[in-house]
Amino acid sequence: MGVTIKDIAKQANVSIATVSRILSNKTEFNSKSTIRKVKRIAKELGYSKNTAAVELVTRSxxxxxxxxxxxxxxxxxxxxxxxxxxxxxxxxxxxxxxxxxxxxxxxxxxxxxxxxxxxxxxxxxxxxxxxxxxxxxxxxxxxxxxxxxxxxxxxxxxxSDNSMIGYLAADYLIEKGHKKIGFAGLDTVSLTAKNRISGYKKALAKHNLTCDPEWIVNGLFTYDDGVNAMKQYGTQPEVTAVIAGSDLVGIGLMNQAGEFGLKVPEDLAIVTIDGTDLCEIVHPRLTSITQSFxxxxxxxxxxxxxxxxxxxxxxxxxxxxxxxxxx
Amino acid sequence: MGVTIKDIAKQANVSIATVSRILSNKTEFNSKSTIRKVKRIAKELGYSKNTAAVELVTRSxxxxxxxxxxxxxxxxxxxxxxxxxxxxxxxxxxxxxxxxxxxxxxxxxxxxxxxxxxxxxxxxxxxxxxxxxxxxxxxxxxxxxxxxxxxxxxxxxxxSDNSMIGYLAADYLIEKGHKKIGFAGLDTVSLTAKNRISGYKKALAKHNLTCDPEWIVNGLFTYDDGVNAMKQYGTQPEVTAVIAGSDLVGIGLMNQAGEFGLKVPEDLAIVTIDGTDLCEIVHPRLTSITQSFxxxxxxxxxxxxxxxxxxxxxxxxxxxxxxxxxx
DNA sequence: GTTTTTTAAGTAAACGATTACTAAGCCGTC
DNA sequence: GACGGCTTAGTAATCGTTTACTTAAAAAAC
Missing domain, CATH: 3.40.50.2300 (Response regulator)
Structure with a gap:
């Protein structure tokens, strides 16, 4: 919108080629004095490169x-x-x-x-x-x-290796003694969810546990999905632990569990997937499978x-x- | 990186000007048949406009x-x-x-x-x-x-009218009966903070209350600043209410208050500034001065x-x- | 039937940079 | 002193598009 290399060239009494070379640091063939002069004038005039022109000509x-x-x-x-x-x-x-x-x-x-x-x-x-x-x-x-x-x-x-995520979460909960583990708030048609669930089932199978399809509650990874999932599990949930599809789901689960008078983790354990800062600022803090984002x-x-x-x-x-x- | 209007022009047997006019919808002077033809060919060739060129020539x-x-x-x-x-x-x-x-x-x-x-x-x-x-x-x-x-x-x-924010928060707490009100986690050198504090003091003054400078705890609007502010207020805080400089500060305050065995709002009331979704997902939910972001x-x-x-x-x-x- | 108007499209000059190619000066060498 | 080799800088083409101006043909007006 104003100063171009042409203006600089005129001021400096050199060609635009020289100006261009200097301003894009291809200075191997320029004398120190010219470099200084051009740079000074560029600054004086308040020159700003026109990226559109650069991208057009360099096609990059x-x-x-x-x-x-x-x-x-x-x-x-x-x-x-x-x-x-x-x-x-x-x-x-x-x-x-x-x-x-x-x-x-x-x-x-x-x-x-x-x-x-x-x-x-x-x-x-x-x-x-x-x-x-x-x-x-x-x-x-x-x-x-x-x-x-x-x-x-x-x-x-x-x-992330979503199958591994599902496996890690479930395996950990099983080791902690849980036998009925829910999975909440994930979009079960997505590949992400499918992989997670497959890992979760693998962990269950390894320990000869089965999974009631009702324990897997669909959702879109939102807070409300967590709340709704918990409502579905009910005030006296069959599951003793739930894996949350995201941190927000985990918080939703936890808050609704609180509404039901259930204590986390005593009455219901929660492991959440993602592991963002949110896990650290809620109460109790959420155990997570933390991804390497x-x-x-x-x-x-x-x-x-x-x-x-x-x-x-x-x-x-x-x-x-x-x-x-x-x- | 490939097809240009030149290619389309050649294919369609028209000039590039015609192609340009048609593809940027300045079609008032083009025949329907040419328009159709050019658009068809453009699609066939997988034409994509080069924005760099457009911006260069139109300078906008x-x-x-x-x-x-x-x-x-x-x-x-x-x-x-x-x-x-x-x-x-x-x-x-x-x-x-x-x-x-x-x-x-x-x-x-x-x-x-x-x-x-x-x-x-x-x-x-x-x-x-x-x-x-x-x-x-x-x-x-x-x-x-x-x-x-x-x-x-x-x-x-x-x-936002930061002075009004400070005023609203303080005035509300005063109406609730609080007389010693803290302000935490804001960057007191910033204009934002200065305005908020001035509004807060105006509310205090209106009700003939004063403010101990110690109640205003500096910070950079982060969660940790909330935690630290609460630590500064101590396990038996003089203040009965605190205004938080941001939602995260509010959560930090609340969690640290919990650590101290203080109940919110019974032992300490909190009003937070911002009013993002975070206020709704913590426990208890945070009263906020909600900005029109x-x-x-x-x-x-x-x-x-x-x-x-x-x-x-x-x-x-x-x-x-x-x-x-x-x- | 000539002139004017309308419609449809073409010509060519920009936009602001980069860069391959060319050139001028200077120095040293034989 | 002719030649080659540096160093430094200039010339001009190019990128892909828009658009003012021009043109050609057809339609309308007289």
């Missing part, structure tokens, strides 16, 4: 785009922290775009916005992409990766930086049990 | 940039929701940029990244800008506005859309008392 960009949903899930922040830290190390900028909440049209718009900009790579956070958006994404040829969500359609992703973010960036065409990149990260007071 | 952009800090403050989400909703109505895209956490260099980088891109406007969320970054921002000539943070340097902002976001966008040079635009939004269980 130093920007990574992160697509997120407006969900109330709070772990995104940790992933984003990881992304930023790693991107910063490599001199990349990060922009974040909202893809709305279950609105395919908004989602499509978001992907379109990004693909029309020549970003270096796209990180899709816990995003379930519609078929249309997927096509658009692939067609764009821009490297992309899904984070914290798996898929079996050959698209690259980095996610930060690391997922870091790995996502590294994947994009070292991107080369390959089919079906998949990476599963570790989760760890953190025992607190709710179990 | 449909993008609003939101700058946020990586703070654990969670109200940002509500503001961002408001921004998105309003931006969407006006056909604008929104990108979010992190400015790091108290790292002037990162902050500067973030502002630079944005100003080098010809965005339509900049929304700075609860951001305390360094002098350098400020200069850069102003120099860029891009319309900007601070949200949820006031300043007395003539820069435009939209914020969503509205702040909406108003920010409207300001930028209707931007015209004016000095010192300021707008204060309403906050309301929401009585819950902690008071």
């Amino acid at each position: 960009s130093k920007v990574l785009a992160v697509v997120i949903t407006a969900t109330k899930t709070n772990f995104s922040m940790q992933i984003i922290d990881g992304i930023h830290e790693e991107a910063y190390k490599h001199g990349l900028n990060v922009i974040i775009i909202y893809a709305g909440e279950n609105d395919p049209k908004r989602q499509y718009e978001a992907i379109k916005t990004i693909t029309e900009r020549s970003v270096k790579g796209i990180l899709l956070l816990a995003l379930d992409l519609s078929q249309e958006s997927q096509t658009l994404l692939i067609q764009s040829q821009i490297p992309y990766i899904f984070l914290s969500i798996s898929n079996n359609q050959g698209m690259p992703y980095i996610d 930060y690391k997922i973010g870091v790995m996502g960036v590294l994947y994009l930086i070292n991107y080369k065409k390959q089919n079906a990149y998949k990476k599963l990260t570790e989760s760890v049990l953190k025992v607190r007071e709710s179990s | 952009s449909k993008v609003l940039a939101v700058v946020i800090t990586a703070t654990k403050t969670n109200f940002s989400m509500q503001i961002i929701d408001g921004i998105h909703e309003e931006a969407y109505k006006h056909g604008l895209n929104v990108i979010i940029i992190y400015a790091g956490e108290n790292d002037p260099k990162r902050q500067y980088e973030a502002i630079k990244t944005i100003t080098e891109r010809s965005v339509k406007g900049i929304l700075l969320l609860a951001l305390d800008l360094s002098q350098e970054s400020q200069t850069l921002l102003i120099q860029s000539q891009i319309p900007y506005i601070f949200l949820s943070i006031s300043n007395n340097q003539g820069m435009p902002y939209i914020d 969503y509205k702040i976001g909406v108003m920010g966008v409207l300001y930028l859309i209707n931007y015209k040079k004016q000095n010192a635009y300021k707008k204060l939004t309403e906050s309301v008392l929401k009585v819950r269980e902690s008071s």
Whole structure:
């Protein structure tokens, strides 16, 4: 919106090529005095690079785009922290775009916005992409990766090992003596939930325990889903422990249990999945299977930086049990 | 990275001007058949607009940039929701940029990244800008506005009426019979805190109450600040009620009070400032002065859309008392 | 039947940078 | 003193789009 390299060139009595070289630090063939002069004038004139022009001519960009949903899930922040830290190390900028909440049209718009900009790579956070958006994404040829969500359609992703998460949670509770263990608040049609449940069942089977389908209560990982699940378990729940699909679900379970006059962990043990800060600020503190969100973010960036065409990149990260007071 | 309007033009046997006009919906002078043909071919070829080129030639952009800090403050989400909703109505895209956490260099980088891109406007969320970054921002000539943070340097902002917040909280507690009221976890050098404290003192004065400076405990709005403030108040606090600088501070206070064997609200009443979802999921639920975050976001966008040079635009939004269980 | 108006589309100049290629000066060498 | 090799800087093409201006043909007006 004002000063261009042309203006600087005129002022400095050099060509725009020289200015360009100096301002983008390709100074190997410039004399010290010219460098100083050009930089001084640039500063004096308040020059600001026009990124649009740069991206147009170089046909490349130093920007990574992160697509997120407006969900109330709070772990995104940790992933984003990881992304930023790693991107910063490599001199990349990060922009974040909202893809709305279950609105395919908004989602499509978001992907379109990004693909029309020549970003270096796209990180899709816990995003379930519609078929249309997927096509658009692939067609764009821009490297992309899904984070914290798996898929079996050959698209690259980095996610926690959800089967292991289910297994760890259940196994721990079984070791603590529980025999009837619920699983609440997860979206049972999602791959995430399926894997978690399969791990949970594996742990049960290992100890010759069975699972009543009623103990698995569907939900969308929200606080209300936790509350509702607890209502379903009732005031005198058959289960003695519940695994929560997310921290918010865990809190919902716990609060509703409180309403029912049930004590956590005495009357009902809770293990929650995610392990965000929320676990630490509620009372009692929630035992969790804590995911490596930060690391997922870091790995996502590294994947994009070292991107080369390959089919079906998949990476599963570790989760760890953190025992607190709710179990 | 591939198909351009040139390719479409060749395929369709028309000029690139025609293609450009059709694809940007300036179709008043095109025949229906040509329009159909061009659009069909564009789709067939998987054409994607190159935004860099568009922005370069039109010297404008449909993008609003939101700058946020990586703070654990969670109200940002509500503001961002408001921004998105309003931006969407006006056909604008929104990108979010992190400015790091108290790292002037990162902050500067973030502002630079944005100003080098010809965005339509900049929304700075609860951001305390360094002098350098400020200069850069102003120099860029891009319309900007601070949200949820006031300043007395003539820069435009939209914020809650912090004096009123302090007043409302204190007045309510006084009406409930409290005479010794603390204020915890706010950053007393900030204008936000100063205004809140001034409102709080005004309420006290109105009822002929005084305030011991010791009751005001400094902090940075975090959970730990709440915990520490409570430790400072001690196991037998002189104050019978505390106003928390943020929801997290409120939770910290409450949990530490619990550790001390104090019951909320019987032994200590708490009113928290912000009123995010957190208030609803803790136990007891926190009474809050709830800010109109969503509205702040909406108003920010409207300001930028209707931007015209004016000095010192300021707008204060309403906050309301929401009585819950902690008071 | 000529002139004017309307419709539909083409020409070409921008936008602001990068960069391959070219060139001018200077120095040293044989 | 002609030649090659550095160093430093300039020339000009290019990226993909928009848009003011021009043009050609057809329709309308006289």
